[in-house]
Amino acid sequence: MPWGLAARRPGPGRPRARLRPACSRLPPVPSSPRRDTVGPGPAVPAPPVPYPARPAGQGECVIPPQDLRSSPAESGGAPAVELRGITKRFPGVVANRDVDITVRRGTIHALVGENGAGKSTLMKILYGMQRPDEGTIEIDGERVALRGPADAIGRGIGMVHQHFMLADNLTVLENVVLGAERLHGIGARARRRVLEISDTYGLGVRPDVLVEEIGVADRQRVEILKVLYRGARTLILDEPTAVLVPQEVEALFGNLRELTAEGLTVLFISHKLGEVLSVADDITVIRRGTTVATVEPSATTPRQLAELMVGSELPTPETRESTVTDEPVLTVSGLRLTGLDSGGVRRELLADIDFTIHRGEVLGIAGVEGNGQAELVEAIMGIRDPDGGRITLDGTDVSHASTRRRREGGIGYIPEDRHRHGLLLEAPLWENRMLGHVTERPNSSGGLLTARDARADTRRIVAEYDVRTPGIEVTAGSLSGGNQQKLIVGREMSHRPKVLIAAHPTRGVDVGAQAQIWDQIRQARHEGLAVLLISADLDELIGLSDSLRVMYRGRLVADADPARITPEELGSAMTGAASGHLEHHAPDEGPRAPAAAEGHEGQEGEEAR
Amino acid sequence: MTTLLKRVDREKLVLALAAPLLAVVTALAITSAVMGLTGDNPFRAYQVMVDFGSKSDSQVWIINKAIPYYLSAVAVAVGFRMNLFNIGVDGQYRVAAFFAAVVGGALTLPGFVQIPVIILVAMACGAIWSGIAGYLKATRGVSEVITTIMLNFIAGSLISYFLQEGRLAERDENIIHTPDIPDSSHFFEFSTQVQPIHGTVVIAVLAGIAYWFLLGRTRFGFDLRAVGRSQPAAEASGVSVTRTVITAMLLSGAVAGLVGMPTLLNESGNYGNDFPEGIGFTGIAIALLGRNHAVGMGLAALLWGFLERTGTQLEFEGYPQEIVGVMQGIIVLSVVVAYELVRRWGLRRQQRLVGEELAARAAGTGPRSTDDQDPAEVSA
Structure with missing residues (x-):
């Protein structure tokens, strides 16, 4: 979640703060005990009702009239995709139950839910990779039976997978054309078409560059282009922002808005609520295999969304007392690391890194990814041997010790990429x-x-x-x-580590697990653990850290007091715009103690404040 | 949860049995079809094989044949377990056997000293030969597949250079061989009513036990397997990948050094130009067949011996001699395919079990069934 700003920008198209699906509520069906209702039960006085639960077997979530919206693309016509009563069972487990989703044409429709809630299965059904046991799929008002991805592509549905499927050693153009040679050949015609699509949607793709030479964000654009090249009118994006840094996320959202402006439809799977709120026109929440609500971003907060996703109120964060002591555990001084870049030139990756973490202290490192955070972790873990400087663990110099010795000495490690x-x-x-x-x-x-x-x-x-x-x-x-x-x-x-190196500890983790992991880190900190926290989630950093540093081009350029800094201020320091000690600049606003004290709150963005 | 756990365990057993069964049935079916197509009667062939293979002299022959096969398979498997493909076992055991034979022929020590010396020389030579590949892999990143293949050829040339009259060998009619090792240095044998069983079977059994113990029960084995499963994860966990690669290659080569010992110490007593070749490649097939499992490879080695033994008999019965080669190929393919199928099936099943578990927890038995909290709070 980049600093979750765009979310609540009130626009002409979002006039009301109201949740959309006015599903009539039926009493819970006894035969499906798993269904839990979040809406007010009969006994409870019902103040402003946020989310009516969708009762079992009741498929008609009424979609409000189209004129709520101003976008011309959606005037009249059938919805781009309509799923009704989709149920998919695998032996012993129901992956999807009575799923109803209506995706209006020309909109970005987000599908949010915890990991394992059934989002992926649902998208596989829509992409023809799985066939539903029950229910119907309508595309552009026409009922279809999809027998495979080829069918789905034929119907104008394309999927951009979370893990890119590109051949590194081919050019962008070759990658796009690969497998779709029949459409426009492989020569000048194909190139023209690729450039045409790229221009129409502002993708800015360079067709002759090798894929191995372009960055993650560009690769994603190539994937999108691939899908468009095959004639997709509805794009499914599976967790597209998981691999992107905040700036790139903004750029992606810009692309998506261009797509919908041209009348295309985007289905966006995510569990990053801030992002979803900032980009989506509609949000459908899926929990335990079924759709629990469809809401409008203007009428909901990240917190409410998160609660819909996990089906319970989030644990309230405890107020935080400082546990920082003056006993240094991990001291890094003058750390320097060089490495060869892809061109074989020796470059400085880390320079003049100095910091000390004490018992009971969480030191947060903010920074745009690729500014040396990964290298810093590797140097501390002993995976890379530093070219200079000292690393002291609890009084022992471990600058050049092996990874195993450091681990035995009490360094715990939550790596950035848990699979690798x-x-x-x-x-x-x-x-x-x-x-x-x-x-x-x-x-x-x-x-x-x-x-x-x-x-x-x-x-x-x-x-x-x-x-x-x-x-x-x-x-x-x-x-x-x-x-x-x-x-x-x-x-x-x-x-019982003395120091924990936590690199993006909650990345790609659902809301429930996230809260749990935070609690564990807090608990351990309380018991005297020192933590080096590296995260791209600024709210997580501010919420958990006792002190903050900003990393830029391999150096720690700024420091800040998490109790007195906003994500925006931190964000600008991450781009190198500010250095030294960061001070909060709004004179009349008191110290943001509440936000700093509440990690959960922080995660959900600005709304809570 | 405990019941589920038991289910997983029982399934593990079922899976473990399903794969070999599937493989054997498939292999039999395909072989029968091939023989049927070539106009031979497959069932009579099987009858011949079983009859001839179960004779006592055949059994001894099969066991003796299986000893080097097993050792070779263990050498390959050490590499396999950490994702190293040591194709060079062939060259390693030949170099090792050659120099061990030279040393054995030059010394006249009491047997109980000389036999260990010969064996240690063989292991050292095998380790050095594979160590070259390991060193290049660890320090320079050269693929061990390439280096070990090339080292096979170099081994062949090296041996033929030294295996000449006036160098390290002597001529005995058509055969050029190293000087015979003294009789006292011959390994003991288990006598039976027919031919004796080679005493080197003990070495094979010990190697198998050591392999199982080292890889499955020790920290070093865990490190080695961790590198095999994921190099970056192993590195982040504190394993020195470089050191593990070199150690594994040295170990693999040392075991490969043993492959020639049954022949040298129990049969020929020297290394001549009739010394068996190609056992290193057979070892790859047997390691695949036995799934790198200490017992599995033993069974596979015996099966291989059985096929070779009975193949000769099939020839007498008028079957084409190639049929055994075809069978061996089909068996290896069936096993590899069957295990992969069963593995995938098991993984899918496991994922589904995990899904079931989640669903069961979600149904309200789990700790997170706190959904019926006051909804007013939710909206607050």
Whole structure:
């Protein structure tokens, strides 16, 4: 979530603060005990009712008249996509139940829900990769049966996957044309078409550059172009912002708005509520496989959305007392690191890094990704050997110690990319519990593994950290992202680290798990843990940190007091616009103690303040 | 939850049995079809094979044949477990056996000293030979597939350079070989009613146990497997990938060094130009067939021996001699395909179980069934 600003920009198209689906409410059906109603029950006096729950088996969520909107693209005509009563069962589990979604043409429709809520299955159904057991799909008012992605593409539905499917060693043009040679050939005609699409929607694609030479945001645009090239009128984007930095997210949203301005329709899957609120025209919340509400962004807050997603009120954040002591745990001084860039030139990656983290202190590092944060973590973890400077852990110089020695010395590590650096996806949970701590109890003793103890301890972690799994013999790869992260947090915390290096600890994690992870970090901090927190989520940084530093081009250029800084001010320092000690500039606004004290609140953006 | 756990465990067992069963049935079906197409009667062939293969002299032959196969498979499997493809076992064991034979032929020590010396020389030579590939991989990033293949050829040339009269070998009619090792340095044998079983079977069993123990039960084994599963994750967890790569290659080579020992110490007593070649490649097939599992590879090695033994008999019965090669190929393919299918099926099942678990928790048994909180608060 970039600083969640655009969300509440009142526009002519969003005149009212009202939730849209006025679903008539039926009493809960006894046969479906899982359904929980969030709306007021009969006994409760009903003040402004935010979200009427959709009762089971009741498929008619009334979509308000189209004239609520001003966009010309949607005047009259059937909705671009209409899903009615979609149910998909896998043996033993219902992935989707009675899902109803209406996507109006020319709009950005967001689908939000926790990991594992059934968003992906639903999109696979719409993209023809899965067939629903019940329910109907209508595209442009016509009822269709999709037998595969080819059918969906034929109907003008395209999907941009979360993980890009591009060949690095081909050019952008070749990637776009690959597999669709029949449309416009592979020569000048194809190139013309690609440029035409690129210009129409402001994608700014350079057709002759190798994909390996372009950045993540550009790759995403190529993926979008690929889909458009194949004639898509409705685009499904699966968590498109997960890989982007705030500026790129804004640019993507600009692109999406251009698409809808041209009459295309975008279905946007996400669990970043701030983003959803800033870009979507409609938001459908999905929980436990079914749609619970469709809301208008202007009429809801991130907090309300989050509560709809998890189906319960979020835990209220405790007020925070400072636990910072004056005992230094991790001291970094004059750290310098150089590395070869892709052109083979030696460049300075880190320079003059100085900081000290004390017992009970959380030091947050803000910065646009790629400014040296990953390298800093690797230098502290001993994965990269620094070219200069000292790293002192609890009085011991570990500047050039091996990763294992540092871990044994009490550094816990929550890596940025848990799939690559935090887990063995094909190994069972209990072997993952050993990873990184194999030399320590209960995992081994005297060079031999103690599998029985490790298994028992894994069971404990699963129970204590609420890792949702049928057992500890399943592979880590079959858990959802949030549960994988909970396992990692549990593992690292189980060895009572002195300092925890947490790189994007809640990235790609659903709201429920996020709150839990924050609580665990707070709890450990209370018990004297020192934390180095690196995050792209500024609200998380401000909410959790005791002190903040800003990293820019490999240097720590600014520092700030999280109690007195806003995400906007921090954001401008991240672009290199400010340095030194950042002061809050609004004279009449008091210290933002509440926001700083409430991590949860922070996560949901500005609305709460 | 406990019931679910049991289910997962029972499933593991079912999966473990399903794959080999599926593989055997598929292999039999395809082989029968091939024989049917070529106009032979497959069922009579199987009858011949079973009859001949179960004779006691055949059994001894099969066991003796399986010893080097098993050792070779273990050498390959050490690499496989950490995603290293050591194709060079062939060259490693030949170099190792050659120099071990040279050393053995030059010394006349008491057997209980000389046999360990010969074995250690062989292991050291094998380790050095594979260590070259390991070093290049770890420091320069050269693919071990390339280097080990090339080292096979270099090994062949090196041996033929030294295996000449006047260098390290002597001529005995048509065969050029290294000087014989003294009789006292021959390995013991288990006598049976027919031919004796090679005592080196003990070495194979010990190697198998060591392999199982080292990889499955020790910290080093965990590190090695972690590197095999995900190099970046292993590195972040504190494993030195460079050191693990080199160690694994050295280990693999040392085991490869043992491959030639049954022949050298129990049969030929020297390394000549008739010394068996290609066992390193057979080892790859057997490691695949046995799924890198200590017992599985043992069974696979015996199966391989059985096929080779009975193949000769099929020839006498008028079947084309290529049929056994075809069978071996089909079996390896069936096994690889069957295991992959069963693995995917198991993964899908597991994911579904995880989904079920989530659904069950969501149904209200889990800790997060706090949904019926005061809704007024929600809207506040």
